[in-house]
Amino acid sequence: GGGTSASQDDGGETEKETAQPIELKLGTKMPESTPEGEAFQYFADLVKEKSGGELLVQVYPAEQLGKGTTQIDNMILGTQDMYAEGITYFQDYDSRTELSSVPFLFRDFEHYQKFNTGEIGLDIQETLIENGMRILNTERNFVRGPYRVLLSTRPVKSVDDLQGLKVRAPESAIYVDAYKHLGANPTVVAWTETYLALKQKVVEAVTSPISLVWGMKFSEVAPHVTIIDEHPQDVVIVMSEKSFQNLSEEHQQILIDAANEAGEKATELVEEAAERDLERMKEEHGIQVYDINREEWEKKMEPFFEELDESGQFPEGTIEQVRNIR
Amino acid sequence: MVIGLTLFAVFIILLFAGLPVSYSMALSTLVALLMGDYSTEILSLTVVEGVQSYILLAVPFFILAGNLMNATGITQRIFDFSAALVSHIRGGLAQVNIVASMIFSGISGTAVGDQAGLGAIEMKAMMEKGYSRSFSAAITLASSVIGAIIPPSVPFVVYAYLAEVSVAKLFTAGIVPGLVIAACLMLYTFIVSKYGWVTVPPEEPFEPRKVFRTFLDGFFALLAPLVILGGMLGGVVTPTEAGLLAVLYALFCSLIYREFNWRTIGGAFRQTVLTTAVIMFLVGVGTSMGWVVSAEQLPIVMSNFLLGLTDNKLTMLLLINLLLLFLGSLMEGIPIKLILLPILLPIIDSLGIDRIHFGVVMSYNLLIGMATPPVGLGLYVMSSVGKISFEKMVKAILPIYIPLIAALLILTYIPALSLWLPQLLFD
Amino acid sequence: MVCSAGAFYVALLCLVLLIVLNTVEIVSRYFFHYSFTWIQEVSLLLVSWMIFLGFARVVVEKQDIAITFFVDKLPQKYVKPVQLLNHVLMFGVSLYLCIRTISLISIQLDKTTEIAGLPYTLYLLPLAAAMLMVVLQSIVGAIEIMQQWNAREGQRSG
Numbered sequence: 001g002g003g004t005s006a007s008q009d010d011g012g013e014t015e016k017e018t019a020q021p022i023e024l025k026l027g028t029k030m031p032e033s034t035p036e037g038e039a040f041q042y043f044a045d046l047v048k049e050k051s052g053g054e055l056l057v058q059v060y061p062a063e064q065l066g067k068g069t070t071q072i073d074n075m076i077l078g079t080q081d082m083y084a085e086g087i088t089y090f091q092d093y094d095s096r097t098e099l100s101s102v103p104f105l106f107r108d109f110e111h112y113q114k115f116n117t118g119e120i121g122l123d124i125q126e127t128l129i130e131n132g133m134r135i136l137n138t139e140r141n142f143v144r145g146p147y148r149v150l151l152s153t154r155p156v157k158s159v160d161d162l163q164g165l166k167v168r169a170p171e172s173a174i175y176v177d178a179y180k181h182l183g184a185n186p187t188v189v190a191w192t193e194t195y196l197a198l199k200q201k202v203v204e205a206v207t208s209p210i211s212l213v214w215g216m217k218f219s220e221v222a223p224h225v226t227i228i229d230e231h232p233q234d235v236v237i238v239m240s241e242k243s244f245q246n247l248s249e250e251h252q253q254i255l256i257d258a259a260n261e262a263g264e265k266a267t268e269l270v271e272e273a274a275e276r277d278l279e280r281m282k283e284e285h286g287i288q289v290y291d292i293n294r295e296e297w298e299k300k301m302e303p304f305f306e307e308l309d310e311s312g313q314f315p316e317g318t319i320e321q322v323r324n325i326r
Numbered sequence: 327m328v329i330g331l332t333l334f335a336v337f338i339i340l341l342f343a344g345l346p347v348s349y350s351m352a353l354s355t356l357v358a359l360l361m362g363d364y365s366t367e368i369l370s371l372t373v374v375e376g377v378q379s380y381i382l383l384a385v386p387f388f389i390l391a392g393n394l395m396n397a398t399g400i401t402q403r404i405f406d407f408s409a410a411l412v413s414h415i416r417g418g419l420a421q422v423n424i425v426a427s428m429i430f431s432g433i434s435g436t437a438v439g440d441q442a443g444l445g446a447i448e449m450k451a452m453m454e455k456g457y458s459r460s461f462s463a464a465i466t467l468a469s470s471v472i473g474a475i476i477p478p479s480v481p482f483v484v485y486a487y488l489a490e491v492s493v494a495k496l497f498t499a500g501i502v503p504g505l506v507i508a509a510c511l512m513l514y515t516f517i518v519s520k521y522g523w524v525t526v527p528p529e530e531p532f533e534p535r536k537v538f539r540t541f542l543d544g545f546f547a548l549l550a551p552l553v554i555l556g557g558m559l560g561g562v563v564t565p566t567e568a569g570l571l572a573v574l575y576a577l578f579c580s581l582i583y584r585e586f587n588w589r590t591i592g593g594a595f596r597q598t599v600l601t602t603a604v605i606m607f608l609v610g611v612g613t614s615m616g617w618v619v620s621a622e623q624l625p626i627v628m629s630n631f632l633l634g635l636t637d638n639k640l641t642m643l644l645l646i647n648l649l650l651l652f653l654g655s656l657m658e659g660i661p662i663k664l665i666l667l668p669i670l671l672p673i674i675d676s677l678g679i680d681r682i683h684f685g686v687v688m689s690y691n692l693l694i695g696m697a698t699p700p701v702g703l704g705l706y707v708m709s710s711v712g713k714i715s716f717e718k719m720v721k722a723i724l725p726i727y728i729p730l731i732a733a734l735l736i737l738t739y740i741p742a743l744s745l746w747l748p749q750l751l752f753d
Numbered sequence: 754m755v756c757s758a759g760a761f762y763v764a765l766l767c768l769v770l771l772i773v774l775n776t777v778e779i780v781s782r783y784f785f786h787y788s789f790t791w792i793q794e795v796s797l798l799l800v801s802w803m804i805f806l807g808f809a810r811v812v813v814e815k816q817d818i819a820i821t822f823f824v825d826k827l828p829q830k831y832v833k834p835v836q837l838l839n840h841v842l843m844f845g846v847s848l849y850l851c852i853r854t855i856s857l858i859s860i861q862l863d864k865t866t867e868i869a870g871l872p873y874t875l876y877l878l879p880l881a882a883a884m885l886m887v888v889l890q891s892i893v894g895a896i897e898i899m900q901q902w903n904a905r906e907g908q909r910s911g
């Protein structure tokens with residue numbers, strides 16, 4: 001499996017440590033050439049450097065080791081050591097990870113980071129460990145996106161503009177319900193078909209982290225770009241607890257430090273890329289960029305939050321608790 | 327590396343020993359997993375998750391559409407119209423055979439659907455007119471390839487899913503290449519008939535009235551491709567739902583033509599479940615095999631090797647084509663895509679080859695493999711449909727590789743043939 | 754075989770349901786601007802059952818793709834042993850896969866799909882069932898071959 005155990009000779013030299021490095025498999029979703037992909041490679045390089053070559057992280061980009069759920073199962077089965085993605089992939093183990101995709105629940109990334117590193121966040125970390133997985137980047141600073149936009153065929157500046165708008169929805173119940181609550185008409189369409197769906201008006205809008213827009217050419221067919229950042233996103237580098245415990249304490253700390261440093265680096269990279277992309281979209285696709293009055297949208301979401309708190313989907317009072325984090 | 331080589335060695339041995347392709351893949355994957363000290367649950371996991379794609383849902387629909395056309399006599403109407411249209415050209419019914427496949431392709435998504443249904447009609451007609459059995463079978467097999475190039479197409483759906491490109495875009499990219507392949511085959515038939523290299527009965531006079539009559543008789547059947555493509559490009563349906571539209575339209579045609587019969591339609595459903603099960607089980611097991619290949623880092627080794635040979639786009643395409651033709655003679659198209667695409671995609675991306683263009687080239691190349699011994703599924707199907715021995719079938723198809731390969735080269739080196747239409751419609 | 758025949762009807766029913774459900778989705782979306790978001794997940798579940806139960810039937814009807822070209826070329830006395838070996842291999846692989854699938858089910862009991870909240874186990878179950886049916890079928894196939902073999906040996910000595 002993941003960690004190749006150092007083999008020992010039959011001879012009398014059992015004391016002598018073999019120089020065999022420990023290999024760790026890290027599966028990711030994004031291709032190598034993206035800012036996220038570069039950050040993962042940066043992580044691998046850091047680990048190698050810090051451990052003097054004793055730990056070797058091998059990155060498997062672009063879902064080479066399977067879809068998200070498969071890779072998580074792989075970690076639990078001990079077939080791969082690490083997986084890096086959004087926290088919502090872990091909702092089978094703790095439903096509270098889904099809080100991160102509730103639109104307009106978090107004010108900004110800072111709020112979101114406080115939540116992740118605070119009481120609830122740490123509790124989620126504990127649950128994951130009980131289930132055999134550990135989040136390495138404890139500072140939760142690996143920004144994805146760095147922010148989310150809504151691209152539409154007509155301008156969307158206020159909640160009113162959203163009424164009846166056919167929005168492409170991913171396969172997420174909360175997302176669908178939330179946009180229905182806002183008055184939109186969510187339609188589930190595969191990510192790769194979204195461009196055509198927009199072009200052919202099967203849907204009229206899509207939400208996406210800004211980082212993915214240019215590659216998907218969405219702005220070509222939906223040039224009205226609203227920065228809604230309805231839920232901040234981050235990437236967690238998660239490691240199989242079994243693989244983690246097989247390592248020395250020194251090696252464990254190296255991984256955690258490297259993961260946090262990679263998070264910082266990633267944030268830098270995605271922010272640069274986002275600015276570059278936005279410029280290109282303005283030049284080549286003639287996009288219009290709008291900001292929203294966040295309070296208006298949050299207010300509209302109030303009843304939804306109350307419903308969600310009462311639905312029993314999350315432990316009672318959780319939503320309130322999250323909103324009160326200052 | 328050792329594990330990777332063992333994987334392929336075990337696979338080939340089992341395959342040649344007559345174990346079903348799916349099981350040869352499963353067992354060789356299992357051996358590799360055990361050797362690599364991986365958890366073997368990964369096999370079950372990837373088999374199940376490999377088929378969990380909404381895009382692949384189009385596969386049973388497009389197979390069913392073809393089967394329904396065959397079961398309800400709509401295929402016969404397409405053939406009659408084609409006969410009226412082109413049997414006056416040198417090569418007569420052989421030309422009809424090609425044109426009929428072209429039209430039939432507009433609703434059926436597989437080459438096998440063409441061979442088993444339309445193929446039987448074409449064989450019967452050609453034999454009655456005095457064409458040789460081997461030439462009839464060969465031209466039927468070669469033209470059936472078009473069935474999976476002109477949209478809808480099951481191989482395209484699978485490629486689009488794996489290469490993460492839009493199905494609708496890839497579908498449109500297949501239209502012109504399908505016509506190019508047909509043209510190459512028709513030109514070949516014309517030449518061999520004209521110079522008497524193949525003895526063919528004299529062609530029949532052209533009768534405009536017959537064209538008009540068969541056109542009216544087959545009107546709704548001939549409209550099918552427009553309805554399906556139109557539905558998809560017009561934004562009414564997603565590509566998956568276009569498959570469903572094809573099914574509903576075929577049922578609608580059977581009602582219009584009063585050919586609706588519970589027994590034959592039941593048979594079409596039955597055959598669809600079996601064919602889909604074969605294809606999708608291959609997709610599932612192929613996903614597992616592809617997983618081990620990736621985990622063992624073979625893609626990087628292989629692509630470094632290929633890129634080390636050349637960084638010229640044209641030479642690389644030639645190399646890839648040769649590799650695919652070779653593998654296509656040994657394996658089914660779907661597992662080849664599952665295993666090879668992780669290797670090939672980074673290469674073609676880095677050389678600036680369009681993924682859509684490559685999808686057309688790769689899918690067509692692997693369809694030729696279907697007519698190549700020893701592992702050509704089409705050869706087996708046609709030898710049973712055409713009542714001809716496997717050896718004779720192989721001998722008969724040999725000369726037709728000339729137009730098939732010619733079309734492959736044309737499609738490989740003129741990307742515009744694939745890309746012009748999608749660019750026109752989508753960009 | 755009775756169980757694979759029964760299973761095959763379930764697979765057929767899945768295909769019919771796939772058509773009905775997705776037709777409802779198109780009609781509803783196009784005419785009523787309403788999208789049933791759970792239909793995709795249910796469709797994939799139906800696909801899972803259709804494929805795997807269908808595959809059990811494929812094995813019974815010997816419709817799976819296999820390369821008989823080389824085996825057919827073998828000297829007559831080797832053909833039956835090779836065929837027998839293939840049945841033994843299918844038996845082994847299917848049994849193993851069945852057991853692994855069940856063990857996978859046991860660790861994924863709590864897992865559910867994102868929108869409809871369907872238990873993930875439901876997606877794995879048809880694979881386990883199909884593999885069990887192939888196990889039975891390969892025993893039947895092996896017995897058939899041994900009977901043919903004995904019959905021929907009998908003729909030869911008789």
Ligand code: NA
Nearest residue numbers: 423427466469
């Ligand atoms: Na034909």
Ligand code: NA
Nearest residue numbers: 431434473478
């Ligand atoms: Na077709």
